Amino acid sequence: MGEKFPEIQGGGSLILAWQVRNKxxxxxxxxxxxxxxxxxxxxxxxxxxxxxxxxxxxxxxxxxxxxxxxxxxxxxxxxxxxxxxxxxxxxxxxxxxxxxxxxxxxxxxxxxxxxxxxxxxxxxxxFGSVHRDGPLQIMVSTNGNGPKMANIVRRRIAANLPPNIGDAIAKVGALRRKLRVVAPGTEEGPKRMQWMSKVCLKWSLEDLCEMEEQDMDELLQSYAPDQIPSLSQVRLGEEPGTWQFDGSFGWACVV
Incomplete structure (x- = not known):
């Protein structure tokens, strides 16, 4: 009974990404x-x-x-x-x-x-005010109260984002698609999510932007032993047994 839960803030909208492709x-x-x-x-x-x-x-x-x-x-x-x-x-x-x-x-x-x-x-x-950078979309909504204010807030958020965040997310998306081929089973779902989260945490934004397809293929060899090498370790071709997730985080993302 001592648990604390979020307070309800009525008057909002349910913000969704509505898929209208080919509709x-x-x-x-x-x-x-x-x-x-x-x-x-x-x-x-x-x-x-x-x-x-x-x-x-x-x-x-x-x-x-x-x-x-x-x-x-x-x-x-x-x-x-x-x-x-x-x-x-x-x-x-x-x-x-x-x-x-x-x-x-x-x-x-x-x-x-x-x-x-x-x-x-x-x-x-x-319709909110939207920032777009490749696969990244950020929408700010004032729920009809002030469209101009939504635009101002959106611009301020965008100004504080790394300039290459869209490229990094695109590379992460490509890696996820490759991972689903390597480990396609539904029972692998939790492990896939955890492993991808570790990659996003350990690799820097610059590492993710620099990652090439060959790097992805090499990195995926660490999925089975559930280890996370650095980009330099991937390119040096070190054995999976020598890779350690050392807790040094680059940046965090939820993709």
Whole structure:
């Protein structure tokens, strides 16, 4: 009974990484806000369907259409646009409050997740301010209270990150994929996670960035005996029995 547990802080959002790769997302509107939404969706490999009169297109949105990066319809939204069962979510970015609310209500009837730009009560989810460096994505959300503040906080966080953190994470991801080939069984899961954690702790950020495919193959030989050599030991080809996890940590990561 003496244990202490985290206090509940209501009013937050459940922040998730929503996988929309190859899924259809409907964007209504073609202005500056829509341009940002479309970029986020394309970066997530979504199939974007855009509905907006051509005379309201932002130059960036027009560029996406010209490059055929989106499926485009030159007209205003129609209720029948939501009849496609493949639509995963709807994003509106139009300067018509009444029309936006109507779209929101239609989405609720069809149980389609929707985001109505600049109207927090009519959003199933929010867009935060995102920092991107290769596979690394960091999102800051103010839960609709202050989008500009989210941008300021995100910039401050990004300014304190190592400049090569994205490369290091990409290398760690490649090593994890190789490890799953070496030890594919589900029963190996806990050991794989612990071993990868030890590598992230012992190797410095610079070591991880410098790691090449041959280094990964050599390093994986230490998985079975559950030992962690340094990068220099890997390249010197020392025997696994001489490797020790000495507790000297470089940097910590959770991947």
């Amino acid at each position: 259809k997302v409907l964007v209504i509107g073609g202005g500056e806000v829509a341009a940002g939404r479309i970029l986020n969706l394309l970066n997530a490999d979504a199939k974007v369907v855009l509905i907006s009169p051509r005379d309201g297109l932002n130059s960036e949105v027009a560029h996406r259409i010209e490059r055929k990066q989106v499926e485009y319809y030159d007209r205003k939204f129609e209720p029948s646009d939501l009849d496609d069962p493949a639509i995963t979510m709807v994003l509106t970015a139009i300067d018509e409050p009444d029309a936006s609310t109507q779209i929101w209500k239609l989405c609720k009837e069809k149980r389609i997740a929707a985001n109505i730009a600049d109207v927090p009560p009519e959003c199933d989810f929010y």
